[in-house]
Amino acid sequence: VFRCSMARGGGGDEAPGAALASLQRDFDGLDVEVFVQKAKQEGQSVVLVMLKEDLPKNDFAWWQWLICLVLFLFTLLTVNINTLGVTTLSSEQMSAMNMDQAIKLASKTVPTAICAFATVAAQEVARRTAASKYDVDLTPPFFVPVWPLPSLGTLGAVSRRLSLVPNEE
Helix, strand or coil, X not given: CCCCCCCCCCCCCCCHHHXXXXXXXXXXXXXXXXXXXXXXXXXXXXXEEEEHHHCCCCCCCHHHHHHHHHHHHHHHHHHHHHHHCCCCCCXXXXXXXXXXXXXXXXXXXXXXXXXXXXXXXXXXXXXXXXXXHCCCCECCCEEEECCCCHHHCEEEEECXXXXXXXXXX
């Protein structure tokens, strides 16, 4: 739903920064944000105008932190089950095992879990590096555990933007 519309032609002789400032003055008083992004055509730009209420919010509530923690713990479990899934133990062996033997067996899953989490960490470092290059704030990662197929371990992590992507001039 458009609350207002505005058409503006340009000869292309204005610098992108000056054109953006001029457009922002034209929309002054309206509850909108103006963005300039590169177009597919070489040397051209596209102007996007969005309602401020449709832009991402800069808040991260306590319950979202709780979801991050629960997903992390569940992912940790599914990654460790990955190694336990390939360990051949019969039900008799499992029932005869005492707690020390179970801990010793579970400690053997740590290298596999570290490898799986190292892959996810590399992905997250790349995402955060690219975001910091453009001064974009991200939420903590939401890990995605694999269930009911724990032999895969994890599907990675997802982060949400907390700030806007800057204009491309």
